[in-house]
Amino acid sequence: MEKSFLVNGKEYHVLKLLGYGKSGYSYLAEYEENLVVLKKIHHEPCSYYTFGDKLDAEKYNYGRILNTNIRMPKMYEIDFENEIIIKEYIDGPTIYDLVLNDEMQDVYLEQVREMADLAKKHNLNIDYFPTNYCLRK
Numbered sequence: 001m002e003k004s005f006l007v008n009g010k011e012y013h014v015l016k017l018l019g020y021g022k023s024g025y026s027y028l029a030e031y032e033e034n035l036v037v038l039k040k041i042h043h044e045p046c047s048y049y050t051f052g053d054k055l056d057a058e059k060y061n062y063g064r065i066l067n068t069n070i071r072m073p074k075m076y077e078i079d080f081e082n083e084i085i086i087k088e089y090i091d092g093p094t095i096y097d098l099v100l101n102d103e104m105q106d107v108y109l110e111q112v113r114e115m116a117d118l119a120k121k122h123n124l125n126i127d128y129f130p131t132n133y134c135l136r137k
Contacts, residue, residue, distance in 0.1 A: 005029070005038060007079045007086060012038050019131055023054045028089060035091070036076065041083035055080055061124075068118045070126075096130035108135065 003014040012029040018037065019026050029038040041054045055078060062075050073088035095112075098104045112128070119126045 003027075005040065005082070005084060007038070007082065007084050008077060012036070012086070014038065021127075021129075021132075023058070024083075024085075029086075031086075035089040037073065037087040037089050039085040039087065041085075055083055055085070058085055064122065064124060065126075068122050068124070070115050070118050070124075090134040090136050092135040094131045095133045095135070098135065099130065 005012050005014065010031055012031045014027045014029050015035075016028050017025065018028050020042070024039045024041040027038045027040070029036050039058075059075075059078060062072075065072055073090055076086040076088065078085050093101075093103075095104070095108065098108065112133075115126070116128075118124075
């Protein structure tokens with residue numbers, strides 16, 4: 001995939017599409033030999049969800065989660081003009097992949113339960129879709 005994005009004056013080279021969801025497309029990208037996730041916001045309609053400003057929502061929700069003990073990838077920067085977020089890349093299988101390959105372990109489910117308890121305690125609604133979670137190697 002030959003594609004690049006200019007993000008706050010820095011050129012990120014896309015290596016592959018990681019996935020897409022309600023708010024954007026996530027790509028594995030490289031900048032100065034560092035791997036990151038580049039999330040490009042899209043404005044495709046979603047019949048079951050109403051959006052406000054997606055970038056503001058991402059920034060706001062990141063800050064809320066940051067104030068808990070829930071582990072998540074670091075958010076490095078936001079380019080509001082180009083509607084792009086740069087996040088930490090975690091090199092590991094998704095929970096979806098682990099289930100698919102019959103490699104799921106009880107300890108992973110326990111971690112999700114702990115995360116859900118923390119989210120509930122802080123009145124957070126987290127998207128528990130299994131491709132959203134990676135096992136850090």
